[in-house]
Amino acid sequence: MQTNLTAVESQFLNETVAGLQASPKFMLAKYFYDERGDYLFQQIMEMDEYYLTNAEMDIFSNQASHIANLIIKGDTPFDLIELGAGDATKSIHLLRELAKQNLEFSYFPVDISAHVISELEENLPKELPDLNIKGLNGDYLDMLKKAAALSNRRKVVLFMGANIGNMNLDEAHEFLLSLRKLLSKGDMLIIGFDLKKNPKQILAAYNDSKGITSAFNLNLLERINRELGGDFELKNFEHYANYDPESGACKSYLISLKDQIVHIGAAATISFARDEHIYMEISQKYALEDIERLALRSGFQCRHNFFDANRYFVDTLWT
Ligand SMILES: C[S@@+](CC[C@H](N)C(=O)[O-])C[C@H]1O[C@@H](n2cnc3c(N)ncnc32)[C@H](O)[C@@H]1O
Structure with missing residues (x-):
């Protein structure tokens, strides 16, 4: 050692x-999530049994323009801060849509894995050359604070992949209360939840x-x-x-x-x-009522739910 x-x-x-x-x-x-952990997680996302990736991919590949329209508010510049961005294979659909609309925004992917951040900074500009990207390597809320210190634009926070599911119900509530304190009126949170379904x-x-x-x-x-x-x-x-x-x-x-x-x-x-x-x-795993209750208890309002075709998963937009 x-x-x-x-x-x-x-x-x-x-x-x-x-x-x-x-x-x-x-x-x-x-x-x-060290380098091998990142690799194994990508293998998990490709497994037939791991329905979560396809479900959320369905939402982001088919509804990105609807999501983008709700994010855009009178053309005001904003920061898109993605917590636990991973390889961004789903969020890239939204980034493409926002880039297409010529909006003024910066993308701050946050991840605890340094490897993930360096890959994103290297690879995303190849596909989106005009993307203003700055990766932040560290823990979710520490890096959200750091992003807030870098700019005072309005914030749109993305927290996808059911990462919130890696906290128990009390931890999720505490986390969302802390996150809420770092946001201001007019900011948004788009958060993914895996829904309760057949236990098998x-x-x-x-x-x-x-x-x-x-x-x-x-x-x-x-x-x-x-x-x-x-x-x-x-x-x-x-x-x-x-x-x-x-x-x-x-x-x-x-x-x-x-x-x-x-x-x-x-x-x-x-x-x-x-x-x-x-x-x-x-x-x-969550029922829709659990999600609405969690939003209210943490000081958010649920504005729109985006479901995949099977209703396995929901990305919900909170203000
Ligand atoms: C389950 S993966 C999901 C990746 C991506 N959001 C998606 O939906 O495909 C979780 C990601 O969050 C990152 N992560 C986990 N805990 C974290 C923490 N406390 N702070 C920052 N990133 C974290 C991991 O390194 C990993 O890239």
Whole structure:
């Protein structure tokens, strides 16, 4: 392990150790996305079982001009800030539409993965040469604050891909309250929610037959080994996902297959009992009433819902 850790690496170490020393043990989903995690997530998005990508792609590829029309307000310049932009394959439809209309706007993609930001800054201008783009590498709200400090134009915040689903209901409420405080009258939020549907269909998206979701979860152990000097034996852990249709929570875990001891460099020694779980991630599913309630409780008003043809997913515009 490196002895001189950067601030980002120290935070990764501290939060990882705190999660593994907690009871029950947990890890933070934001750490899934190193370069290999980005690659595996792209593979997940291409899986047949992962209906979410096609559903939201359907919305953005077929309704971008409607979304753009609601964003444009009397031609006033604005900043489009996309939280957790990933590879922007869906939002590019909206960017194209806005670019076509010759509007004055800047695009600030925000992502915790430095790799994602450098790819976007390199690739998007090839397709949209006039796009005014500035990538912001860091955590959602820190980077939203930074974007707000860079300009005082009105803000349109995009939060797609059901990223909000990676927070439980209370965390989502807290997050949206904090986000709301960073916005002003006239600003907008377009936010994606995966809707409750047949439980088998939901579970299959997080428990695919080719084991890509499993590899995505196990990659975080590999990342800890590589970056924090951990000695996780990947074969001693197994991916497990479950979905509860009552609460709408789809959760994934890694299960320890034996009694074992794992070191995180010199920083911590962690014991695992056989069958003990590490909670890895939640993907919360919503009913439309839950979404409306969440908007109101967080100080927003729901203005328009964009659904895909199957009504699997909704991107909702809040002011
Ligand atoms: C599930 S992917 C979705 C990507 C994209 N929005 C889409 O719909 O295809 C989540 C993205 O959010 C980023 N991310 C996760 N947690 C984050 C955080 N706390 N702050 C900033 N970015 C984060 C990840 O690096 C990843 O690129």
